[in-house]
Amino acid sequence: MLKGTRIVEIEALGPAPFAGMLFADLGADVIVVHRKQAPMPGVPERSLLDRGKRSIALDLKDAADAAVLMRLIATADGLIEGFRPGVMERLGLGPDVCLVANKRLVYGRMTGWGQDGPLARTAGHDMNYIGVSGALWYGSLPGEVPMAPPTLVGDIGGGALYLVVGMLAAMMNAGASGKGTVVDAAIVDGSAHMMNLLMSLAQSGGLAAERGNSLLDGPHWCRVYRASDGGFISVQCIEPKFYALFLDRLGLAADPQFANQFDRGLWPELGNRLAAIFAARPRDEWVKLFEGSDACVGPVLGPREAAQHPHMAARGTWLTVDGTLQAAAAPRFSARARCSPAGSPARGEHDAEIRACLAES
Secondary structure (H helix, E strand, C coil): CCCCCEEEEECCCCHHHHHHHHHHHCCCEEEEEECCCCCCCCCCCCCHHHCCCEEEECCCCCHHHHHHHHHHHCCCCEEEECCCCCHHHHCCCCHHHHHHHCCCCEEEEEECCCCCCCCCCCCCCHHHHHHHHCCCCCCCCCCCCCCCCCCHHHHHHHHHHHHHHHHHHHHHHHHHHCCCEEEEEEHHHHHHHHCHHHHHHHCCCCCCCCCCCCCCCCCCCEEEEECCCCCEEEEECCCHHHHHHHHHHHCCCCCCCCCCCCCHHHHHHHHHHHHHHHCCCCHHHHHHHHCCCCCCEEECCCHHHHHHCHHHHHHCCEEEECCEEEECCCCCCCCCCCCCCCCCCCCCCCHHHHHHHHHHC
16 A cells, blocks of 8 residues: 555664554555664564564764665655654754755654653653553553553554554645655653543543543453453453343343443442352353353453464464564555565665665666
8 A cells, every 4th residue: 555655764662663564564665774783682683573674774873874864865755763852863864954855754753752841851661651641540450550561552552553643644745735744753642642532431421530430441341350270251241232141141131230230339249249250160161151142252362372263363363474473464455465574674684775776866
């Protein structure tokens, strides 16, 4: 879908390379500018997040290499950088300079706190950002410490995906107006924006300020339960018709307490009762019991087990490339055949190729 679009990505951590991977998955020519030295701690030599990209190794503090980058930027539709505010400017590669070289450029900036504000130049990580934004607040049962899946809500959901959406919108505008712009994608902003689905529940009384009293974070019919073998079962039968099916499968349809689905005062006690019920049998027995029903009950799987699940296997959602388990590109398009993602390049693997193209342009 993005064939003919070029994105230049400056090597960084987390959400910035993920955004670049998503662009590559969508067919863009993504050129990642790697450092000449070894990868940063925690980053493999060939990172999964670099799949489908081309690599050139540059020292951005070297004038000659910086000049190569500027020539590359002049050919690009978008640029991704994930440094703290001011770093690119100190390198002489800030938006003002780059937009002079390429007036149509969309300059994507990926940070946790944003380009301005009291915390803009302060260090932080995913949990810090979503803690401040409000997105972590409902991430546990009452009395438990809030916890969200690592990086998914902040770095990826509130960060990388908002950066990509913002850049796509800006590139559409650049195509119509001929003018580029700067996209300030802050994880605190994106993760707060994601909260609007929950905030809409507040309009009808479905969201409470206190944890454990809302429709999605407190009811016995909206939890994960532990089975006797240590496995987990997810239960989220929100609508009354699905809740009725849930009770019927468990033999609780005639229980007067369970009949009061939305009685908040009963939620803790009924949650305890269900916890004892689910703890009596292994996970896969519960999966079989609810199989084929609309009771909205299912197993909680790790990635490797998820890859073997019949539904996931049928859709080819998980695959292995170069010995690495990874998820296939998403979403899917009717006009394009799906294909396995290309492998990840070595650092600087395409130096000669990219330099030769710049020399010809």
